[in-house]
Amino acid sequence: MIRYTLSCDQGHAFEGWFSSSDDFDGQMERKLVSCPMCNSTSVAKQLMAPSVATARKKEATRALVMDQAQKETVAKIRELVKTVRENAEDVGDRFPEEARKIHYGETDERGLIGKATVEEAVALLEEGIAIAPLPVLPDDVN
Structure with a gap:
């Protein structure tokens, strides 16, 4: 890599x-x-310095390995994300529109997940609409 x-x-x-x-x-x-x-x-x-393996870097790499407490925390987060996904409607790219409809009382309140650009997310937050990104965990991208 x-x-x-x-x-x-x-x-x-x-x-x-x-x-x-x-x-x-x-x-x-x-x-x-x-x-x-x-x-x-x-x-x-951008200009980068070459990477040279040193004893210090090897120690830092070992520090990146998760200990048991970190593994348990990631497992709890993974379970939380699973619960959110199971109990929310995935509206895809319509997320900003659907979130506004709920916020302004145009449709029934329900859990939503979907996609929004950074600009759309900022606009929702500025309107007072409570949103939060679902975390992407290490195993989700490896």
Whole structure:
């Protein structure tokens, strides 16, 4: 795996992990690499120092392994997310619209899950509509 430090045309810095340099180039050509903050696909690699394995880095890597308490916490979060998903209606991209209808009393109150852009989520919060993202857990993306 290769880790690149990236930035978008809006100046947001973030990291991306790729299986190879060719994988990065291919994803860039297909516009699959985007800024997690603003969704811009105008992304560039930044200058990075080479990674050198040291005893200190090996210790830090060991620290990334979850202990039993952390595993239990992740399991509880996973169970909570499962319960939310089982008891909510998935409205997909209609989430902002449906959340507003409930908030303004245009439809019955019910649990919702769905998708919203960062801008849509901010607008909902500014309107006083209580929303929260569901956490994405390590095993969900690996």
